[in-house]
Amino acid sequence: MIIYPAIDLYEKKAVRLIKGDYAQMTIYSENPTLVAKEFKQAGAKAIHIVDLEGARDGTTPNYEVIKEIASDKELFIQVGGGIRTLETIEKYLNIGVKRVILGTAAVSEQNFLQKTVEKYKEAIAVSVDIKDDMVAIKGWTEVSNKDVFSFCDTVEKLGVQTIICTDISKDGMQSGSNLELYRILRDRLSINLIASGGVSTKEELKILSNIGMDGAIIGKAIYTGDIKLKEVV
Numbered sequence: 001m002i003i004y005p006a007i008d009l010y011e012k013k014a015v016r017l018i019k020g021d022y023a024q025m026t027i028y029s030e031n032p033t034l035v036a037k038e039f040k041q042a043g044a045k046a047i048h049i050v051d052l053e054g055a056r057d058g059t060t061p062n063y064e065v066i067k068e069i070a071s072d073k074e075l076f077i078q079v080g081g082g083i084r085t086l087e088t089i090e091k092y093l094n095i096g097v098k099r100v101i102l103g104t105a106a107v108s109e110q111n112f113l114q115k116t117v118e119k120y121k122e123a124i125a126v127s128v129d130i131k132d133d134m135v136a137i138k139g140w141t142e143v144s145n146k147d148v149f150s151f152c153d154t155v156e157k158l159g160v161q162t163i164i165c166t167d168i169s170k171d172g173m174q175s176g177s178n179l180e181l182y183r184i185l186r187d188r189l190s191i192n193l194i195a196s197g198g199v200s201t202k203e204e205l206k207i208l209s210n211i212g213m214d215g216a217i218i219g220k221a222i223y224t225g226d227i228k229l230k231e232v233v
Contacts (some may be wrong), residue, residue: 054082
């Protein structure tokens with residue numbers, strides 16, 4: 001199982017939200033590039049980056065910060081937030097980002113998702129963000145009419161190779177992730193599954209690994225020191 005320490009960007013700073021609420025934001029660093037270097041020094045080979053402003057607005061305001069982090073070719077960088085056009089996908093892949101994550105666009109434009117998967121193959125992942133069993137969009141500010149399980153089935157049939165699944169109610173709470181949800185999805189799907197949201201202990205990571213998850217994204221627990229990145233990597 002691959003460990004993905006997370007860097008959430010807002011106004012070019014590394015921040016964390018609680019349950020995706022922009023009003024509940026903590027700034028952890030004014031220098032996200034330095035954070036990425038510290039993650040690498042701790043042994044991380046991959047980093048998960050989200051442009052929070054981009055997720056909400058469909059823009060790329062933190063592009064320059066991401067470009068700087070992605071300049072380290074030894075790191076596997078995956079990026080999500082505001083990626084809703086082919087131009088934006090190209091923009092990120094051209095600077096060394098290895099995987100781009102579609103959220104809102106994947107939910108609202110199935111033809112667009114199919115086109116991107118056909119063109120970019122494993123470089124495309126889909127973020128399935130769950131609120132009350134439904135898929136949330138636009139930086140978690142809206143809820144779609146798609147239920148998580150049928151949507152994941154559709155995504156797999158379209159040829160997507162990686163799904164990143166987040167239970168919004170768990171995100172930033174450090175209360176543990178939705179293990180039962182991941183068990184169900186793992187039994188149901190054969191593609192790569194990455195757990196996100198609420199991962200807060202080393203023991204929980206062991207359970208996720210035993211379930212058969214391919215990766216786990218860790219955010220707040222690293223910043224608070226509850227999880228030592230060097231140990232879990």
